[in-house]
Amino acid sequence: MRQKLIYLMSISSLVIAVDQLTKLFVHTKFQLHESRVVIENYFNITYVRNFGAAFGILAQTPAVFREIFFLSMPPLACSLILYILWGLKEKQTSQMIALSFIFGGAIGNYIDRVQYRYVVDFIDFHFYNRQTWPAFNIADMAIVCGVAALIYLIMTEKEKKTELT
Template sequence: MRYRFYLLSVFVFILDHLTKWLINSLMDLTRYIDVIPGYARISYVRNSGVAFGLFADFQSQWKPYVLAGMAVVAVIVILIYSARMPSDRTLLQAALAVTLGGILGNFTDRVVHGYVVDFIELHIQDTFHWPTFNIADSAITIGIAMLLLDTIRNPESHRQQKEMA
């Protein structure tokens, strides 16, 4: 059953990098494509921060190392937690796998390029703009939401996990 965990993580990772490669290959930083005019567009952004552009303006020589270190710690925690988790907890395993694939996708970008490629831009006309994001950011967000759902559905199981740790 664990192989499904790794396959899902690899699928998210490949999908993330395939879409980033397409954006990198087909677009430049000044161009955008309206998908749903006034609401959604594809644009090419180089994000030196974390998900949704957080900390992008924070300048420090240590920022790349801190962000990479946080990703490494998160990957280790997810792998350990997944290994200890019963394989019949499919929602939890899927949540961890999707999150892992997203973390690895952005981590690889950050190590290779020094930034993460973001390209999905949601907005409501000119009144509201959600920060530009990518497949990895979406996977991390969806994985965390699934984790919260699993915690709500199985609170006793999570208490037992804490006691075992």
């Protein structure tokens, strides 16, 4: 269990630190909706406040529901991650790393929810301002990468089991 906790604490702490530092920079150095071009026609840093979940889902629901929902889900998700982590074998390093990214991302966004009641988003990809992707942050990237890695690991594990039968 010691190795699992080392992975969890080191990776999730790094994710949380980078996430919170970048959000602090944007929150203190940018005005709301201010945008600075990084790569012309493709990538900006744009300060957005996300009151919902990914892509602003649930942003229009009543504030009481949103606050209860978004303040209760991350602790539940983190508890589930700890439970899954507990059940992993010591050699399942890739799964530990993926779960640690998800854990760190969940905590990073949870800190925003507790502190501001919204999440600071700022990574803004678009194509000539015609095709845009909703703004996101480092915590979101960590969650998506962790989930994608877990899906890949589950799929390849199933393939290996199928090949053995």
